[in-house]
Amino acid sequence: MDLENQKRVKELAEAHGPENILVILGAAEGEAAGIAAETVTAGDPTYAGPLTGVQLGLSVYHVCEDAIKSELDPTVYDEQIGMMEMVLDVDDIVKEMTAIREQFSKY
């Protein structure tokens, strides 16, 4: 995850409390989604950014997961994300995200 984004996530978690933060990802494939999810839960796995060694344990989802999709206006979802959903390997993304959440999410 981009170092600047790591910094922003860290600052937001400190300001509002990690239990009040939900991170929504838009990564294009499972591995990238998994790395980003790991970064905001268990810490930066690449040891490069401000979240290195910081276990925020945030609640984290990909925008194509049902938990998020069901919260959105279906028309808006179709307009903005429908095409990408057709393109992405959603099953793989869900698998990665679920694994990371089960292991590292605290909220």
Added chain:
Amino acid sequence: MNSVLKAASYVLVHAPDMVLHNGTTQTTEKVVNPGSDYLKTLPQHLRGFDQVVAYPPNQTYIGNLSPKQLGELEQPFFDKPVENATRQGKFGEILPQDEFLLLFQACDMFDLVHLDKDFVAATKPALEQHPLMDAFILGRIREGTAMEQVERFVKEEGAEGLYYNGRLVGYIKRAHDVDANLSAHVMMENLASKASAVLALKHLVKVSGIEASQIDYVIECSEEACGDMNQRGGGNFAKSIAEMAGLPNATGCDVRGFCAAPSHALVTAASLVKSGTFKNVAVVAGGSTAKLGMNGKDHVRKGMQVLEDVLGGFAALISENDGQNPEIDLDIIGRHTVGTGASPQAVITSLVLTPLEKVGMKIQDIDKYAAEMQNPDITKPAGAGDVPQANFKMIGALAVKSGELPREGLNDFILNHGMVGWAPTQGHIPSGAPYLGHARQEILDGDITKAMIVGKGSLFLGRLTNQFDGISFVLKKNEGKKEPSGGASKEEVRGLIAQALRDFAASLS
């Protein structure tokens, strides 16, 4: 009349030592984690020049392999060297690092670059054999300096070292004592960009067959910024490159837009020629030292060689319609506007579907699309997937959503209208531009008639806006020279002027 793409040239510069000393992944690691295993093992993961030359994506970049031939190879490509590969290509060449360092020094106009005299003596004969290195460039290469001075400047004067095969062979010193914009680091990036662009422009003159003196405008479209502390992106790379490439009648300017800059520059060039302002406009960009080894950690972790070991450069010549070369159709310009939005769907709609619909065309009417042409060998191990493939999937999905393609036709669409990527991950280099040379050839050969070049840029990196950006255009088979319809002929204009003068004279009497 539309302008034409008269030629395109492509160069790569093998720069393994710059991966270690100038790539930002490595320079950041040296600050954050100086004793890391990554830094220790990285040198063992660098490729030799022959491997870089034989690498199939690189051979595709310089024009010796077609995109189709590359697509027929099984991925990954790094273990499938091309037999009898040469550094010279139909579109350009792959330059070794030692020769580049001499060109780099020749491109320095302010006495900042100094090379070890033994290194110069050992390397100059090779550059003297280079068909594009003329007396102007060769005459600028200095004899070199003593090694003690090189070591002193690197140790004590804040100079950046220049290395070859792990050995210090020169330095670039800062151009100002306190101005960060003229630091040795910034001068290194800018001069490397300039020198690789000069090489691309020299090749463009060669492959197009144009007289260098006929190029009257140059647009440079890299991602670097040159200027001092009072005008940090003042420019003008374009003119400095034109000077070194021997274009006496050219002026020019720089166009910026992150990875979308080449497409913005090409549309600008096509407009300048179509309007009659200039006759021959060269669009050019050199490479980026910062991006060398950008995904090196992933490559090393996966036991691979570091594949981001080349600087990329390209140039394209946009000229008046010659009735032969492919036209740049300015009636079909995709644009990502401020109001478009940043979702991939909105972006692709604005760049592909909207401009085609405007002229009554469908997505499938374009034979080939070229968007972000990054080499998947580089991006897949780094978790970024196959970027060109993702783009073609999105374009195909849009065709499905707009009802012109059945869903089961998506895979065939990707095969028929897309290509495998071959460009080094040098930011502005992969964005559409790598296909120009092949597209021109395929159109001339009658293999395709229309190609869409899509440039996309991530503006958030500059921290001024969260806007995305992009611009696209269509390259199409030349329809032959036509007199503009509805206009008056030269004779008619002469008659009208004569009549107006007679009327005016009559009104005076």
